[in-house]
Amino acid sequence: MAGLARHVDPDEIIRTLHDHPDAARKQHIHTHGSVTQSTPYSSRYATQTELSKFRIPQDGAPADAVHAMLKDELDLDGKPNLNLASFVGTYMEREADALMMENISKNMSDADEYPAMMDMHARCVSIIAHLWGVQKGEKAIGTATTGSSEAIHLGGLAMKRRWQEKRRVAGKDTSKPNIIMGANAQVALEKFARYFEVESRILPVSKKSNYRLNPELVKENIDENTIGIFVILGSTYTGHYEPVQEISEILDEYEKRTGVDIPIHVDAASGGFIAPFTHAKVGGPKWNFELPRVKSINTSGHKFGLVYAGVGWIIWRDEAMLPKHLVFELHYLGGTEESYTLNFSRPGAQIICQYFNLIHLGFNGFRNIMENCMSNARLLSKALEASGWYVCVSDIHRKKGEHEFKGVEHPVFSKDNETSADYNAGLPVVAFCFSDTFQKDYPALKQQSVSTLLRAKQYIIPNYPLPPNEDATEILRVVVRESMSLDLLDRLVSDIFAVTQTMMECDPADLQAFAPGSASVEKHHSSPGHNVENKHKAKRPMKHGIHRSVC
Numbered sequence: 218m219a220g221l222a223r224h225v226d227p228d229e230i231i232r233t234l235h236d237h238p239d240a241a242r243k244q245h246i247h248t249h250g251s252v253t254q255s256t257p258y259s260s261r262y263a264t265q266t267e268l269s270k271f272r273i274p275q276d277g278a279p280a281d282a283v284h285a286m287l288k289d290e291l292d293l294d295g296k297p298n299l300n301l302a303s304f305v306g307t308y309m310e311r312e313a314d315a316l317m318m319e320n321i322s323k324n325m326s327d328a329d330e331y332p333a334m335m336d337m338h339a340r341c342v343s344i345i346a347h348l349w350g351v352q353k354g355e356k357a358i359g360t361a362t363t364g365s366s367e368a369i370h371l372g373g374l375a376m377k378r379r380w381q382e383k384r385r386v387a388g389k390d391t392s393k394p395n396i397i398m399g400a401n402a403q404v405a406l407e408k409f410a411r412y413f414e415v416e417s418r419i420l421p422v423s424k425k426s427n428y429r430l431n432p433e434l435v436k437e438n439i440d441e442n443t444i445g446i447f448v449i450l451g452s453t454y455t456g457h458y459e460p461v462q463e464i465s466e467i468l469d470e471y472e473k474r475t476g477v478d479i480p481i482h483v484d485a486a487s488g489g490f491i492a493p494f495t496h497a498k499v500g501g502p503k504w505n506f507e508l509p510r511v512k513s514i515n516t517s518g519h520k521f522g523l524v525y526a527g528v529g530w531i532i533w534r535d536e537a538m539l540p541k542h543l544v545f546e547l548h549y550l551g552g553t554e555e556s557y558t559l560n561f562s563r564p565g566a567q568i569i570c571q572y573f574n575l576i577h578l579g580f581n582g583f584r585n586i587m588e589n590c591m592s593n594a595r596l597l598s599k600a601l602e603a604s605g606w607y608v609c610v611s612d613i614h615r616k617k618g619e620h621e622f623k624g625v626e627h628p629v630f631s632k633d634n635e636t637s638a639d640y641n642a643g644l645p646v647v648a649f650c651f652s653d654t655f656q657k658d659y660p661a662l663k664q665q666s667v668s669t670l671l672r673a674k675q676y677i678i679p680n681y682p683l684p685p686n687e688d689a690t691e692i693l694r695v696v697v698r699e700s701m702s703l704d705l706l707d708r709l710v711s712d713i714f715a716v717t718q719t720m721m722e723c724d725p726a727d728l729q730a731f732a733p734g735s736a737s738v739e740k741h742h743s744s745p746g747h748n749v750e751n752k753h754k755a756k757r758p759m760k761h762g763i764h765r766s767v768c
Contacts, residue, residue: 256281257279257281257282257284257285257286258285260278260279260282268283268286268287268290295672295675295677296675298700298705299675299676299677300677301676301677301678301695301696301697301701301709302677302678302679302694302696303677303696304453304486304487304517304520304521304696304698305517305519305520305526306519306520306521306522306523306524306525306526306698306699306700307525307698307700308523308698308699308700309523309524309525309570309574310577312573312577313524313570313573313574313577316566316569316570316573317525317566317567317569317570318566319566320334320565320566320569321564321566323564323565323566323569324562324563324564324565325338325361325562325563325564325565325568326561326562326563328554329554331565334565334568334569337568337569337572338360338361338568340572341361341530341568341571341572341575342357342358342359342360342361342530342532343357344575345359345489345516345530345532346359346506346532348493349489349493349505349506349514349532350503350505350506350507351506351532351534352506352507352534355506355534355535356535356536357506357532357533357534357535357536358532358533358535358536358538358539359530359531359532359533360530360531360556360557360558361518361528361529361530361563361567361568361571362515362528362529362530362531362558362559362560362563363527363528363529363560363563363564364517364519364526364527364528364529365403365405365484365486365515365516365517365520365529366405366408366529367529367558367559367560368515368516368529368530368531369405369406369409369447369482369484369515370405370408370409370412370413370559371515371531371557371558371559372482372513372514372515372531372533373396373406373409373410373413373415373444373445373447373482374409374413374543375512375513375533375538375539375540375543376396376444376445376480376482376512376513377394377413377415377444378540378542378543379444379480379538379540380394380444380445381394382540383478389441393416393442394414394415394416394442394443394444395415395416395417395418395440395442395443395444396409396410396415396416396417396418396443396444396445396446396447397418397420397430397435397438397439397443397445397446397447398417398418398419398420398430398446398447398449399419399420399421399422399429399430399431399449399452399459399684400419400420400421400422400684400685400686401422401428401429401430401449401452401453401454401455401684402419402447402449402484403449403453403484403486406447406484407419415444416442418438418443420434420435420438421434421684421685421686422684422686422687423686423687424687427455427457427612427620428452428454428455428457428610428683428684428687429449429451429452429455429457429458429459429460430448430449430459430460430464432460432463432464432467435464435467436467436471439468439471439477439479440477441475441477443477443479444479444480445479445480445481445482445512446464446468446479446480446481446482447482447484448460448461448464448481448482448483448484449483449484450483450484450485450487450488450489450492450499450504451487451488451643451644451646452644453486453487453646454610454648454683454684454692454694455610455611455612455643455646455648455683455692456611456613456643456644456645456646456648457611457612457643458488458492458499458500458504458642458643458644460502461481461483461499461502461503461504461505461508461511462502462503462504462508463502464481465481465503465508465510465511468481468510469510479510480510480511480512480513481508481510481511481512482511482512482513482514482515483504483505483511483513483514483515484515485504485514485515485516486515486516486517486520486529487516487517487520487521487644488516488644489514489515489516489517489521489522489530490516490517490518490520490521490522490523490583490587491521491587491590491644491645492504492505492642493505493583494580494583494584494586494587494588495584495587495588495591495636495637495638495642496584496588496636496637496638497591497617497636497637497638497640497641497642498638498642499642500617500641500642501642506534511534512533512534512538513531513532513533513534513538514531514532515529515530515531515532516529516530517529517530518530518567518571519567521587521590521698521699522571522574523574523578523586523699524567524570524571524574525567525570527563527564527567528564528567528568528570528571539557543557544556544557545557586699587637587645588636588637589699590645590697590698590699590701591613591637591640591645591697592637593645593697593701593703593706594611594613594614594645594646594647594695594697595613595614595640596614596703596706597647597695597697597706597709597710598611598613598614598647598649599614599629600710601647601649601710601713602614602622602625602649603625603629604625604714604717605625605652605654605655606651606652606655606714606717607649607650607651607652607655608622608649608650608651608652608653609622609647609648609649610648610649610650610683610690610692611643611646611647611648611649612641612643613637613640613641613642613643613644613645613646614640615630615640615641616630616639616640616641617638617639617640617641617642618641619641620641644696645696645697645698646694646695646696646697647694647695647697648692648693648694649692649693649694649695650664650690650691650692650693651664659720659721662720662721664680664691664693665680665691666720667680667693667713667716667717667720668680668693670716670719670720671712671713671716674712674716676709676712678693678694678695679693679694680692680693681694695709
């Protein structure tokens with residue numbers, strides 16, 4: 218029989234051996250090497266002193282030694298190109314990389330010092346506004362942000378202020394503003410409501426509504442205190458676009474009946490750089506400034522705008538949509554600038570790279586990239602369902618108008634010279650789960666194990682529940698970005714199938730060996746969150762609003 222085992226604490230072992238050199242020598246751990254030449258690995262940080270983690274060290278260290286040590290630690294990170302969990306881009310062309318490094322020190326807040334950069338910023342705002350259908354006679358206005366989260370907060374705040382101003386003029390109460398969003402919303406939308414004291418009316422999503430905001434529920438939840446509707450293009454869970462035009466028509470009818478004018482803000486964090494370029498658009502209806510009720514739109518330049526992390530955009534259809542008292546006139550470093558942002562200092566290089574992409578690729582270049590992403594996402598989706606082991610919750614691979622998987626025996630839709638317009642519109646996202654047949658045949662296998670085993674092959678593919686109300690279903694999700702080549706896609710499909718086959722042949726107990734390891738001490742200090750095994754300990758269960766989706 219097995220004896221009792223005691224937990225081994227590696228940090229304690231290392232600390233004990235360092236505190237007692239004699240013990241270290243007995244274990245053949247040499248604390249004083251005989252190396253005389255100077256290299257990063259002959260420094261005291263190599264064998265004698267641990268890198269300081271929580272307090273600044275009394276004495277510094279050579280730059281090459283610290284660089285080597287930090288680089289070694291960072292080798293434990295995943296590979297950005299294999300991070301298939303994230304919408305954020307991990308690739309730029311060599312010339313864009315050069316522009317980034319040449320301008321890395323430029324600060325967007327120093328407008329008077331960097332006038333050429335600010336001109337490029339203004340050009341980007343104009344180009345994006347035209348991509349989003351700004352109407353003749355309207356003067357679109359906008360700004361770069363650090364990402365879509367900041368942009369959403371700015372858009373929401375402008376809606377709240379416009380609502381307050383109207384109510385005050387009419388002599389009405391302004392103490393109970395509310396905003397409507399689906400439970401599939403990214404956490405930034407709920408953050409806006411909480412930080413700016415707006416009641417968030419989070420409406421449940423369902424399979425029937427394609428896991429997105431249900432227009433019928435919008436109709437039931439709006440009132441005179443609704444400052445606006447957050448409509449998402451598209452959902453981070455399944456890639457579905459929410460029906461902007463249908464919701465707009467509901468609000469039109471409501472205004473005719475009550476006189477209450479409720480605006481729409483479109484959160485196009487990913488879709489803002491996909492819908493304008495793909496042949497599918499959003500499947501037929503309108504979604505942008507062609508709809509008068511759409512007052513503002515945001516997007517992330519660092520997602521499908523193809524720039525590294527650090528840039529988002531928000532555009533208002535006309536300067537009248539941006540309340541004047543929210544705009545600051547800054548007198549700084551000799552210049553005067555109008556500003557409406559939450560941040561002051563922020564990187565400028567990403568704006569330059571955004572302009573590079575827009576000019577270098579042009580409309581047709583962006584279209585080719587986005588159509589390639591959609592094509593690869595369709596191929597991955599079809600391959601997964603053809604195995605019989607998986608079924609896709611996303612549906613950009615299904616013939617336009619069809620949303621249900623009909624079984625492996627059903628012919629797979631395809632046609633010559635096909636484009637995204639032949640299929641359901643959406644983001645290039647593949648959300649999939651075990652098929653009913655697979656779960657029936659292998660009830661003991663956990664879907665989380667697929668994610669864990671793929672991580673051993675360096676792929677980062679999350680496994681997490683659908684939004685509240687549908688959270689009994691867990692999905693694995695792959696975001697197909699520009700850097701997903703056909704060769705990498707082929708290897709990914711092979712590896713998913715190989716991992717699944719391994720699981721089918723393993724005893725479920727053996728798979729426990731592949732469970733995620735314990736968190737680092739830094740993680741324990743920095744975040745009170747829980748891993749997947751302990752998610753039931755969370756202070757706020759999923760059913761109480763939005764939980765964080767992976768972006």
